Amino acid sequence: MRKFFILMFLVSCWNDTSQANTKRFVFTPHQPAYINFVVENINDTHAYSLIINEMLPYSQQSLNVDFNEPASLTKALSINTPVYINMVSGNNMLKLFVIPNDTLTVKLDYSKGPQLNEMASFSGTTGSICNYLNNVRQHYYKGPRKEQSIEDFNQQVEVFYNNQQHKLDSVQKANEIPAWFYQLEAFNINMEAEFNKANQFLQRGWMHNQYVNRDVSFTEHVNFNNQHMCWLENSIEYLGSLKPVKFDSLLQYGKATDEIFFEYLQSNIDIVSSKIKGYGLAYYVASRLSVTFCGNKLLKLSPAEFNTYTQQVDELILNNKHLITDSTVYHFLIAEKERKYSEYLNQNQLTKGDDAPNFYLRNVDGGMKNLEDFKGKVIFINFWATYCVPCINSIPQKNELAEEFKESDFILINICLDTDFEQWNKIIETKNFKGEHLICKGQWKENLTAKYNIYGIPHYTIIGKDGKVLANKINNEMHDIIKKAVEDNYSITKQ
16 A cells, blocks of 8 residues: 555646646536436436535535437536536436536437446546546445454455556546546545545444544545645545544434534544645635535524524634635635525424415325315325335334224325335335325425425324314324324314
8 A cells, every 4th residue: 555655645746747737626606517418219218316416515406307218408507616426216326527617418328228337428528537437436335344353454445445546547548537637536546545444443333333442533644735626525525524533422323412513523624624724625614614504404493493503603613714715615605604594584384273285196006196185184194205214114103103093084194205116116015004105206395395394304294184284393292193183183273
């Protein structure tokens, strides 16, 4: 591995002196980019999701694209930096790389095989990069075996990533990727190798109940000369895992409080700020701070929780403002934060006494059902998805409810929020999933998640016999609410 690090150093020095081969991207909000799909030899309908992970703000976009006939179709994107995009359908995935103010052309020839990487070819500025990502690049997903020593696992990782570096070198020598991407990818391979060796200590804990002391940082063998590269998704994710040892146990799912979360973020920023400087640090810190208000995090809070939480966010940003030396990055961070605050303050909450929003969804027999079909019953809606492990693990609990109240004016309605029809039917059958089963299609997922304030699943709503909401976003109290509604013919009038 020492030879690998020497190679990395020489590559970095060469790149720093070869300005013609250096491409520096800087953060610029809302830049256009385009993906042009050229579809050939298709004889069936195929639906895909384009999953776009951005680091500032820390967020994920999802765009749908359907193909059912030979055609040329262009999808427009708004991005802030170059992005990796996963094109997904079930377990079938294609990896794309798009840069601002550019067009990537993806040709899909369905006569060449069922897998996306078999049928796909690429052209455009990043076409050769996409070919590399799908046909050359590999990632190390194996965790340490229980009986495996730390040294043996590290050696396995080093052999794997030395091989990845050799493949990258071969691709570069053949002029099959841009020189600027070679810099970036060599940095990512180095980071990924060291991350895997450090991450084994966490894996040993939750996989084998083995707890071994580790170093705080995995970066001692990482060359940060190309720190302007640190805006990329992979680097941000790896750097974000840097933390003092005590957080290995404190950040376990279900145990971490907001106080622990904010302490971890500050510790992480302190560690990383000793490694990188300037623009790379400014972008990184802004990205990590945006984690505090990303996605639907704020929308799940009560008003009191919102006030307390946002005070902590504001304090954390103020404490680290001096590290965000790029004014464009800083002002965008603040604007995104204020936008998220406003989204919370202006949201329409579905609360007790409101009329339950209607829907028209497909059932397992292919027919259509709407909420009015079940009026006069106490309705328990279980919003779930086929990919949601907690949802599937809670099926026995739902079956118990359906069985307990089967002689009453009660119905369990299970609404699946994804469109994997095959997996949906399989789970219903193999789990003996009771109740009425409906599945979303078209825009119904977006409509229902907005109308029922669904920010995470499983999500439960109870509706009285009069069609009014008895409870929304509930968990532990659901049995008592259902029992009261069934036994007392309970309903409520909006105050």
